[in-house]
Amino acid sequence: MGEVKKSSVVLEGxxxxxxxTRFEDLLNWSRKYSLFQYPFVTACCAMEFMALAxxxxxxxxxxxxxxxxxxxxxxxxxxxxxxxxxxxxxxxxIYEQMADPKYVLAFGTCASCGGFxxxxxxxxxIDKVVPVDVYVPGCPPRPESVIDGLLLLQDKxxxxxxxxxxxxxxxxxxxxxxxxxxxxxxxxxx
Amino acid sequence: MSRKVLDRLLKRFGxxxxxxxxxxxxxxxxxxPERWKEAALFLRDDTQCAMDHFVDLTAVDxxxxxxxxxxxxxxxxxxxxxxxxxxxxxxxxxxxxxDSLCEVWRGADWFERECYDLFGVEFDGHPNLKRxxxxxxxxxxPLRKDYAARRAQPLVPYREEALDKLPPFDFTxxxxxxxxxxxxxxxxxxxxxxxxxxxxxxxx
Numbered sequence: 001m002g003e004v005k006k007s008s009v010v011l012e013g014x015x016x017x018x019x020x021t022r023f024e025d026l027l028n029w030s031r032k033y034s035l036f037q038y039p040f041v042t043a044c045c046a047m048e049f050m051a052l053a054x055x056x057x058x059x060x061x062x063x064x065x066x067x068x069x070x071x072x073x074x075x076x077x078x079x080x081x082x083x084x085x086x087x088x089x090x091x092x093x094i095y096e097q098m099a100d101p102k103y104v105l106a107f108g109t110c111a112s113c114g115g116f117x118x119x120x121x122x123x124x125x126i127d128k129v130v131p132v133d134v135y136v137p138g139c140p141p142r143p144e145s146v147i148d149g150l151l152l153l154q155d156k157x158x159x160x161x162x163x164x165x166x167x168x169x170x171x172x173x174x175x176x177x178x179x180x181x182x183x184x185x186x187x188x189x190x
Numbered sequence: 191m192s193r194k195v196l197d198r199l200l201k202r203f204g205x206x207x208x209x210x211x212x213x214x215x216x217x218x219x220x221x222x223p224e225r226w227k228e229a230a231l232f233l234r235d236d237t238q239c240a241m242d243h244f245v246d247l248t249a250v251d252x253x254x255x256x257x258x259x260x261x262x263x264x265x266x267x268x269x270x271x272x273x274x275x276x277x278x279x280x281x282x283x284x285x286x287x288x289d290s291l292c293e294v295w296r297g298a299d300w301f302e303r304e305c306y307d308l309f310g311v312e313f314d315g316h317p318n319l320k321r322x323x324x325x326x327x328x329x330x331x332p333l334r335k336d337y338a339a340r341r342a343q344p345l346v347p348y349r350e351e352a353l354d355k356l357p358p359f360d361f362t363x364x365x366x367x368x369x370x371x372x373x374x375x376x377x378x379x380x381x382x383x384x385x386x387x388x389x390x391x392x393x394x
């Protein structure tokens with residue numbers, strides 16, 4: 001979760017009266033709590049998506065309530081499941097039909113990188129075709145982790161950040177060269 | 191159980207049956223491709239065989255292990271006599287041809303299309319022989335052994351900033367340096383493979 005900037009706080013809970021903010025922040029704030037979603041559901045992750053939408057986990061708590069089965073009315077594209085090479089043009093068309101601002105969430109391992117379908121028929125991650133904002137790993141992901149991904153996306157919308165998501169490694173080996181040197185084992189042959 | 195079927199088939203076709211064997215109680219006969227359809231018709235129409243249930247039709251590619259290269263396999267079953275039978279034939283070449291069984295069992299239609307799509311076996315007399323799983327633009331037949339395992343044929347070009355898939359886990363997985371980054375991959379693509387990244391001395 002990114003740090004929320006001071007200027008993006010619209011109203012604190014106990015505050016009364018009026019607060020000043022920037023127009024952009026107000027717009028982003030309203031955007032992030034009214035995500036209309038287009039579920040592009042192709043595979044078994046759909047089960048978890050249903051769990052997420054149903055009362056127990058209740059995605060509606062975060063404002064991402066209404067599924068719209070028309071890309072022209074939706075802001076958030078959930079890509080839930082494996083995308084085959086044959087489906088890739090359809091996904092791209094759907095994405096292009098959505099009105100700006102639009103966001104994409106890759107739900108599960110297959111949508112994020114193709115998963116174990118490393119062959120002729122499967123698209124190795126939807127980011128080969130459309131830009132992705134949030135990747136949620138898991139096969140399938142727990143609803144909690146999807147909610148975490150949704151909150152990450154809301155955070156990103158609040159920041160006004162439109163750059164595609166990047167998968168960060170736990171540690172960048174290049175920046176930690178001195179640690180790699182410590183792993184040298186010169187006295188191996190003794 | 192289907193021994194009786196095999197005996198009748200051998201009696202009727204004799205020399206045309208190249209090989210017989212049985213596995214787990216199911217008999218198999220390999221016939222020459224010229225009499226493939228005739229043998230299927232016999233299995234269906236003969237009163238003692240009465241194979242009225244088409245189960246499966248597929249192919250196997252024995253590249254470099256067997257000549258001829260392709261084996262077309264048919265599984266049928268009799269709902270009336272309650273026995274199963276497996277019929278095979280062997281075909282060869284870049285465009286192997288064998289008679290279509292659509293007129294014998296209508297269910298063979300999509301199975302033959304799948305077989306054509308994935309193995310490139312062509313069925314003479316099929317009413318609508320075209321790809322069923324892959325797209326029309328696809329080149330080659332993906333389940334052949336000489337189709338490169340990693341070769342993908344994307345319908346839409348990949349985005350320019352799209353990143354390659356990270357390589358599978360290796361022995362360093364779980365170590366702090368165990369996962370490559372996309373930046374590393376990009377550098378490798380431009381500058382060639384890294385030299386002695388881990389700093390281990392070479393074993394000689």
